[in-house]
Amino acid sequence: MKELTRDDATLLELVDRLLNKGVVLTGEATISVAGVDLIYLGLNVVLAAVESIEKSQERRAS
Amino acid sequence: MTLLAHAITAAPPAALSPEGLRGRPLAWSEAAAGLGLWSTDWTPDLKLERPDALEHHRLVERICAAQPCLPVRFGTAFANADAARASLDKRAETLHAALARVSGKSELALTLLWRDQAAVAPRSATGPGRRYMEQRRAELGAREAKRARAESMVERIVTELAIERPLVWHETCTTANVAVSLAVLVPTERALDRKAELGRIASEFGDVITVLNGPWPPYTFARTE
Numbered sequence: 001m002k003e004l005t006r007d008d009a010t011l012l013e014l015v016d017r018l019l020n021k022g023v024v025l026t027g028e029a030t031i032s033v034a035g036v037d038l039i040y041l042g043l044n045v046v047l048a049a050v051e052s053i054e055k056s057q058e059r060r061a062s
Numbered sequence: 063m064t065l066l067a068h069a070i071t072a073a074p075p076a077a078l079s080p081e082g083l084r085g086r087p088l089a090w091s092e093a094a095a096g097l098g099l100w101s102t103d104w105t106p107d108l109k110l111e112r113p114d115a116l117e118h119h120r121l122v123e124r125i126c127a128a129q130p131c132l133p134v135r136f137g138t139a140f141a142n143a144d145a146a147r148a149s150l151d152k153r154a155e156t157l158h159a160a161l162a163r164v165s166g167k168s169e170l171a172l173t174l175l176w177r178d179q180a181a182v183a184p185r186s187a188t189g190p191g192r193r194y195m196e197q198r199r200a201e202l203g204a205r206e207a208k209r210a211r212a213e214s215m216v217e218r219i220v221t222e223l224a225i226e227r228p229l230v231w232h233e234t235c236t237t238a239n240v241a242v243s244l245a246v247l248v249p250t251e252r253a254l255d256r257k258a259e260l261g262r263i264a265s266e267f268g269d270v271i272t273v274l275n276g277p278w279p280p281y282t283f284a285r286t287e
Protein backbone atom coordinates (compact mmCIF):
# COMPACT_ATOMS: atom_id res chain seq x y z
CA MET A 1 0.00 0.00 0.00
CA LYS A 2 1.23 3.50 -0.84
CA GLU A 3 2.34 5.54 2.19
CA LEU A 4 -0.01 8.47 2.79
CA THR A 5 1.90 11.77 3.02
CA ARG A 6 0.76 14.95 4.79
CA ASP A 7 0.00 16.55 1.41
CA ASP A 8 -2.03 13.51 0.36
CA ALA A 9 -3.97 13.66 3.62
CA THR A 10 -4.69 17.37 3.22
CA LEU A 11 -5.89 16.94 -0.34
CA LEU A 12 -8.00 13.91 0.49
CA GLU A 13 -9.59 15.61 3.50
CA LEU A 14 -10.44 18.60 1.32
CA VAL A 15 -11.74 16.49 -1.55
CA ASP A 16 -13.81 14.48 0.91
CA ARG A 17 -15.42 17.67 2.15
CA LEU A 18 -16.08 19.02 -1.33
CA LEU A 19 -17.67 15.80 -2.52
CA ASN A 20 -19.28 14.29 0.55
CA LYS A 21 -20.07 17.18 2.85
CA GLY A 22 -21.88 20.44 2.39
CA VAL A 23 -25.52 20.87 1.59
CA VAL A 24 -27.00 18.22 -0.65
CA LEU A 25 -29.55 19.78 -2.97
CA THR A 26 -31.48 17.97 -5.60
CA GLY A 27 -29.82 19.07 -8.78
CA GLU A 28 -30.98 18.32 -12.25
CA ALA A 29 -27.70 17.27 -13.74
CA THR A 30 -25.25 14.53 -12.97
CA ILE A 31 -21.73 15.75 -13.26
CA SER A 32 -18.72 13.54 -13.15
CA VAL A 33 -15.04 14.17 -12.62
CA ALA A 34 -12.88 12.49 -15.23
CA GLY A 35 -15.65 10.02 -15.93
CA VAL A 36 -16.10 8.89 -12.33
CA ASP A 37 -19.37 9.79 -10.61
CA LEU A 38 -18.68 12.26 -7.82
CA ILE A 39 -20.58 10.31 -5.24
CA TYR A 40 -18.02 7.51 -5.44
CA LEU A 41 -15.06 9.80 -4.89
CA GLY A 42 -15.17 10.29 -1.12
CA LEU A 43 -12.13 9.99 1.09
CA ASN A 44 -12.85 6.46 2.20
CA VAL A 45 -13.17 5.10 -1.26
CA VAL A 46 -10.54 7.29 -2.88
CA LEU A 47 -7.81 5.66 -0.83
CA ALA A 48 -9.00 2.20 -1.66
CA ALA A 49 -9.88 3.02 -5.23
CA VAL A 50 -6.76 4.86 -6.35
CA GLU A 51 -4.99 1.65 -7.14
CA SER A 52 -7.93 0.12 -8.99
CA ILE A 53 -8.59 3.35 -10.91
CA GLU A 54 -4.95 3.47 -11.94
CA LYS A 55 -5.08 -0.16 -12.98
CA SER A 56 -8.23 0.37 -15.02
CA GLN A 57 -6.64 3.39 -16.72
CA GLU A 58 -3.57 1.31 -17.50
CA ARG A 59 -5.82 -1.41 -18.94
CA ARG A 60 -7.66 1.16 -21.07
CA ALA A 61 -4.39 2.63 -22.31
CA SER A 62 -2.92 -0.73 -23.29
CA MET B 63 -27.40 27.24 -19.47
CA THR B 64 -26.69 25.12 -16.39
CA LEU B 65 -25.93 26.57 -12.97
CA LEU B 66 -23.08 24.92 -11.08
CA ALA B 67 -23.82 25.51 -7.39
CA HIS B 68 -21.26 26.79 -4.88
CA ALA B 69 -22.95 28.11 -1.75
CA ILE B 70 -26.21 29.21 -0.17
CA THR B 71 -26.45 32.49 1.70
CA ALA B 72 -29.18 34.68 3.05
CA ALA B 73 -30.38 37.60 0.94
CA PRO B 74 -29.18 40.19 0.14
CA PRO B 75 -26.07 38.91 -1.64
CA ALA B 76 -22.68 40.34 -0.71
CA ALA B 77 -20.86 42.38 -3.33
CA LEU B 78 -18.51 39.85 -4.90
CA SER B 79 -16.27 39.81 -7.93
CA PRO B 80 -18.42 38.52 -10.83
CA GLU B 81 -15.91 35.81 -11.70
CA GLY B 82 -16.93 32.20 -11.10
CA LEU B 83 -15.36 28.87 -12.02
CA ARG B 84 -12.89 29.04 -14.95
CA GLY B 85 -13.57 32.76 -15.23
CA ARG B 86 -17.21 32.19 -16.18
CA PRO B 87 -19.92 34.47 -14.71
CA LEU B 88 -20.78 34.06 -11.05
CA ALA B 89 -24.56 34.22 -10.61
CA TRP B 90 -26.91 34.84 -7.69
CA SER B 91 -30.36 33.23 -7.76
CA GLU B 92 -32.65 34.56 -5.05
CA ALA B 93 -35.38 32.29 -3.74
CA ALA B 94 -38.63 33.45 -2.15
CA ALA B 95 -37.65 32.45 1.38
CA GLY B 96 -34.88 35.01 1.84
CA LEU B 97 -32.17 32.65 0.64
CA GLY B 98 -30.09 32.61 -2.49
CA LEU B 99 -27.69 30.39 -4.38
CA TRP B 100 -24.27 31.43 -5.63
CA SER B 101 -23.39 29.49 -8.76
CA THR B 102 -21.36 29.62 -11.95
CA ASP B 103 -23.05 29.80 -15.35
CA TRP B 104 -22.03 26.46 -16.81
CA THR B 105 -22.70 24.31 -19.83
CA PRO B 106 -23.43 20.60 -19.39
CA ASP B 107 -20.92 19.61 -22.08
CA LEU B 108 -18.06 21.03 -19.98
CA LYS B 109 -16.62 18.21 -17.88
CA LEU B 110 -15.41 19.01 -14.40
CA GLU B 111 -11.81 18.21 -13.61
CA ARG B 112 -9.85 18.00 -10.35
CA PRO B 113 -8.65 21.67 -10.54
CA ASP B 114 -12.32 22.71 -10.73
CA ALA B 115 -12.94 21.12 -7.33
CA LEU B 116 -10.13 23.16 -5.80
CA GLU B 117 -11.34 26.32 -7.54
CA HIS B 118 -14.84 25.65 -6.20
CA HIS B 119 -13.23 25.49 -2.73
CA ARG B 120 -11.56 28.87 -3.26
CA LEU B 121 -14.86 30.33 -4.49
CA VAL B 122 -16.69 29.00 -1.43
CA GLU B 123 -13.96 30.48 0.78
CA ARG B 124 -14.46 33.84 -0.94
CA ILE B 125 -18.24 33.70 -0.47
CA CYS B 126 -17.93 32.61 3.17
CA ALA B 127 -15.51 35.46 3.87
CA ALA B 128 -18.10 37.92 2.57
CA GLN B 129 -21.21 36.56 4.31
CA PRO B 130 -22.34 33.48 6.30
CA CYS B 131 -22.71 30.63 3.85
CA LEU B 132 -23.55 26.97 3.47
CA PRO B 133 -21.21 25.26 1.02
CA VAL B 134 -23.07 23.11 -1.49
CA ARG B 135 -21.65 19.72 -2.41
CA PHE B 136 -19.38 20.10 -5.41
CA GLY B 137 -20.93 18.90 -8.65
CA THR B 138 -24.48 19.96 -7.87
CA ALA B 139 -26.01 21.59 -10.92
CA PHE B 140 -29.39 23.00 -11.88
CA ALA B 141 -30.93 23.35 -15.31
CA ASN B 142 -31.77 27.01 -14.63
CA ALA B 143 -32.34 29.59 -11.89
CA ASP B 144 -35.98 28.55 -11.43
CA ALA B 145 -34.92 24.98 -10.62
CA ALA B 146 -32.36 26.30 -8.12
CA ARG B 147 -34.93 28.58 -6.45
CA ALA B 148 -37.45 25.74 -6.20
CA SER B 149 -34.86 23.50 -4.54
CA LEU B 150 -34.02 26.16 -1.95
CA ASP B 151 -37.65 27.05 -1.24
CA LYS B 152 -38.51 23.40 -0.66
CA ARG B 153 -36.01 23.21 2.23
CA ALA B 154 -35.97 26.83 3.36
CA GLU B 155 -36.60 26.17 7.05
CA THR B 156 -33.82 23.59 7.33
CA LEU B 157 -31.41 25.76 5.37
CA HIS B 158 -32.11 28.82 7.53
CA ALA B 159 -31.42 26.71 10.64
CA ALA B 160 -28.17 25.40 9.17
CA LEU B 161 -27.09 28.92 8.24
CA ALA B 162 -27.71 30.10 11.79
CA ARG B 163 -25.69 27.13 13.10
CA VAL B 164 -22.56 27.92 11.06
CA SER B 165 -22.82 31.69 10.98
CA GLY B 166 -19.56 33.29 12.13
CA LYS B 167 -17.88 29.89 12.40
CA SER B 168 -15.18 28.04 10.51
CA GLU B 169 -14.07 24.45 10.31
CA LEU B 170 -10.71 23.07 11.43
CA ALA B 171 -9.69 19.69 10.05
CA LEU B 172 -7.40 17.34 11.92
CA THR B 173 -6.12 14.09 10.45
CA LEU B 174 -3.96 11.75 12.49
CA LEU B 175 -1.95 9.23 10.48
CA TRP B 176 -0.47 6.15 12.11
CA ARG B 177 3.26 6.51 12.41
CA ASP B 178 4.03 2.80 12.59
CA GLN B 179 2.60 0.54 9.89
CA ALA B 180 4.51 -2.57 10.98
CA ALA B 181 2.88 -5.82 9.92
CA VAL B 182 1.48 -8.05 12.63
CA ALA B 183 3.89 -10.91 13.17
CA PRO B 184 2.24 -14.32 13.40
CA ARG B 185 3.14 -16.52 16.30
CA SER B 186 5.04 -19.63 15.45
CA ALA B 187 2.58 -22.38 14.67
CA THR B 188 2.65 -25.72 13.06
CA GLY B 189 0.60 -26.33 9.95
CA PRO B 190 -0.69 -23.73 7.43
CA GLY B 191 -4.29 -23.82 8.77
CA ARG B 192 -3.30 -23.02 12.32
CA ARG B 193 -0.80 -20.41 11.16
CA TYR B 194 -3.54 -18.74 9.10
CA MET B 195 -5.95 -18.69 12.04
CA GLU B 196 -3.35 -17.25 14.37
CA GLN B 197 -2.42 -14.58 11.83
CA ARG B 198 -6.09 -13.61 11.45
CA ARG B 199 -6.56 -13.45 15.21
CA ALA B 200 -3.44 -11.30 15.63
CA GLU B 201 -4.58 -8.92 12.87
CA LEU B 202 -8.06 -8.60 14.36
CA GLY B 203 -6.62 -7.89 17.80
CA ALA B 204 -4.27 -5.26 16.37
CA ARG B 205 -7.16 -3.61 14.50
CA GLU B 206 -9.31 -3.46 17.61
CA ALA B 207 -6.43 -2.05 19.66
CA LYS B 208 -5.85 0.66 17.05
CA ARG B 209 -9.53 1.60 17.00
CA ALA B 210 -9.59 1.84 20.79
CA ARG B 211 -6.45 3.95 20.74
CA ALA B 212 -7.91 6.25 18.04
CA GLU B 213 -11.14 6.72 20.01
CA SER B 214 -9.14 7.53 23.14
CA MET B 215 -7.26 10.25 21.21
CA VAL B 216 -10.58 11.75 20.10
CA GLU B 217 -11.85 11.74 23.70
CA ARG B 218 -8.73 13.52 24.87
CA ILE B 219 -8.99 16.14 22.12
CA VAL B 220 -12.65 16.87 22.91
CA THR B 221 -11.94 17.08 26.64
CA GLU B 222 -8.88 19.29 26.33
CA LEU B 223 -10.47 21.58 23.76
CA ALA B 224 -13.48 21.87 26.07
CA ILE B 225 -15.79 21.94 23.06
CA GLU B 226 -19.43 20.85 22.85
CA ARG B 227 -20.04 17.50 21.16
CA PRO B 228 -22.31 18.84 18.40
CA LEU B 229 -19.38 21.01 17.27
CA VAL B 230 -17.16 17.98 16.71
CA TRP B 231 -17.39 15.36 14.00
CA HIS B 232 -15.03 12.42 13.73
CA GLU B 233 -14.31 9.06 12.17
CA THR B 234 -11.62 6.59 13.21
CA CYS B 235 -9.56 4.04 11.31
CA THR B 236 -11.23 4.69 7.96
CA THR B 237 -8.19 3.22 6.22
CA ALA B 238 -4.99 1.47 7.29
CA ASN B 239 -3.15 4.83 7.36
CA VAL B 240 -5.75 7.05 8.99
CA ALA B 241 -6.19 6.89 12.76
CA VAL B 242 -8.53 9.86 13.16
CA SER B 243 -10.29 12.23 10.82
CA LEU B 244 -11.83 15.00 12.90
CA ALA B 245 -13.53 18.33 12.24
CA VAL B 246 -14.39 21.03 14.75
CA LEU B 247 -16.55 24.09 14.27
CA VAL B 248 -15.02 27.15 15.91
CA PRO B 249 -15.72 30.89 15.98
CA THR B 250 -13.96 32.36 12.94
CA GLU B 251 -12.32 35.15 14.92
CA ARG B 252 -10.73 32.56 17.24
CA ALA B 253 -9.98 29.97 14.56
CA LEU B 254 -6.20 30.43 14.55
CA ASP B 255 -5.99 30.26 18.36
CA ARG B 256 -8.12 27.12 18.39
CA LYS B 257 -6.01 25.65 15.59
CA ALA B 258 -2.87 26.20 17.67
CA GLU B 259 -4.55 24.52 20.67
CA LEU B 260 -5.62 21.59 18.53
CA GLY B 261 -2.09 21.24 17.17
CA ARG B 262 -0.61 21.34 20.66
CA ILE B 263 -2.96 18.61 21.93
CA ALA B 264 -2.34 16.40 18.89
CA SER B 265 1.44 16.84 19.11
CA GLU B 266 1.36 14.98 22.42
CA PHE B 267 0.33 11.76 20.68
CA GLY B 268 3.59 10.02 19.86
CA ASP B 269 2.17 7.29 17.66
CA VAL B 270 0.61 9.48 14.97
CA ILE B 271 1.59 12.17 12.47
CA THR B 272 -0.56 15.29 12.74
CA VAL B 273 -2.05 16.95 9.67
CA LEU B 274 -3.93 20.10 10.61
CA ASN B 275 -5.86 22.20 8.09
CA GLY B 276 -8.20 25.15 8.03
CA PRO B 277 -9.84 27.37 8.85
CA TRP B 278 -12.08 26.16 6.05
CA PRO B 279 -15.70 26.91 5.20
CA PRO B 280 -18.00 24.81 7.41
CA TYR B 281 -18.38 21.92 4.96
CA THR B 282 -18.89 19.19 7.55
CA PHE B 283 -21.40 21.15 9.60
CA ALA B 284 -23.48 22.41 6.68
CA ARG B 285 -25.09 19.03 6.12
CA THR B 286 -28.81 19.17 6.58
CA GLU B 287 -29.97 15.58 6.06
